Amino acid sequence: MIVVEHLTKYYGEYPAVRDVSFSVEKGQVVGFLGPNGAGKSTTMRILAGFLTASSGKATIGGKDVFWDPIEARRRIGYMPESCPLYTDMRVDEYLWFRGGLKGLGRSERKTRMGYVLERCWLTDVRRQLIGTLSKGYRQRVGLADALLADPPVLILDEPTAGLDPTQIRETRKLMRELGQMHTMLLSTHILSEVEATCDSVIVIYQGQKVADGSLAAVRQRHGNRPLEDIFVRLTGQEGI
């Protein structure tokens, strides 16, 4: 579903992503791991069409994100990091607006909105201003927005950042359920989350891919150690 080939992105002189290639099969849930500043968000932004790669190629469901951006974006539900929203709108107004932006018709929008409100536990706050919602609820609104057009691919940038343990558990449960219907690429620092929700992982460090494969395969390759040890060793900070 997602194919990335030799993706490189320079910010000025600084290479944020260097020659990264990977592919995600249909129906897979892939954890995208790496320390802060490793290039996770940059890669996801290129896939979502917010940034353009310096070189390399990325396709979503066969549509190139650079040459056919509209069709590629139609196939993606993207949730940006820290989930920016219009604080002056109500939850249902916002989702209605986003539905229109994604080209859904009236009746389709109505049914999809009912579905995502239910799915993301937002029905109680549907008339509330987004500015008055807590972090956890905002995250859910962002997730609802990503799910709105029923895209085959979900790209979620740190969906559990800044949530409390109960919310993390709820979100994780939701991810597992969504993973059965969508192809998913989610970035996170929380390794237990990867073990709980993902089929396979991609580890990226200083803009380069350092490990890739199913959870079991990655573990086996590194001597069946806990994922945390593998992560620390791959990202070159073993002494800590």
Next chain:
Amino acid sequence: MRPTMSLIRREFAAYFTGPIGYVALFGFLTLSGFLFWIVVGLLTEKGPRGVEYPMQVMLGGAENPEWALVAGVLFWGLFPAVTGIITSRLIAEERGSGTLEALLTAPIRDWQVVVAKFTACFGFYLLLWAVTLVYVPVLTDLRAEWTGTFTYYAVVLLVGLLFLALAKVGFWFEFNGWLVLFLGVAGLGLTGAGAYFHYTADETQLVKLTAGIDPRPVLTSYLGVVLAGAMFLALGLLVSSWVKSQLVAWMLSLLLGLCFVLPAALRWAFEPGTMGYSLGYYLGVPEHFRRDFTRGVIDTRPLVLYVSVTLACLYLTVRSLEARRLR
């Protein structure tokens, strides 16, 4: 089409869910109300003094009495400030709060985003001026009388108005975008043509209008205001796409806007007929209004300036959004 329409609706509504729309309305209407008060004073004054072109005073082009000049300077100082307030939030706010990421990753093209945002702020600008239409009956000493005779042109006019009303209702109730666009354009054309022929070719009118003061300068003034406004708004939109702070965007667009206002004041420094004088005239928007639009003259030179600067700025805004991806 549907994404564009959705974005226009959201951007237009955003003026009323935050303080910005009300600030712009308050500032603008206070000043235009003050100018109107001056005009009414001049129109009702006894004796030989008075006013030849009421619209000239309304749009800050009069030089006497003194307070009309002061109000005129205030008006043209505030004009780029008001258009700046309207446009500064459009892209700068989204860049600052990060919502631009959500917007630009939706399946909508960059030029659609720019067109939608421009349409929304232009709509709000037209709303500002639509409020001042209540002054027009006084400014033209208008008398209206219902005669009830329907001619063909009157029917065309009414059908045009009906189309416009339908387009407006259809826009808010989310009819098909192309249908709304068609109704709007057709309505505008029918209304314009119907009104023109009804009041020039027909012998009796549905509503008989008699104006004590020539109403044509009012029409040309509004034409000028609409197009000049589009230019200032497009400039503001371009500036808004450069920065992340609304305040900086506002100040920059005020500065750029003044580049098209201040040359009008320079004309005193040059002899008529010199290069400097004509340059001051070409770029000084207040001068276009003082000399031409408010006196009923349609000069195509300013119109070409307004339309070309508007289109150039919109094009550059699209490029500026695209360039942001390549950073």
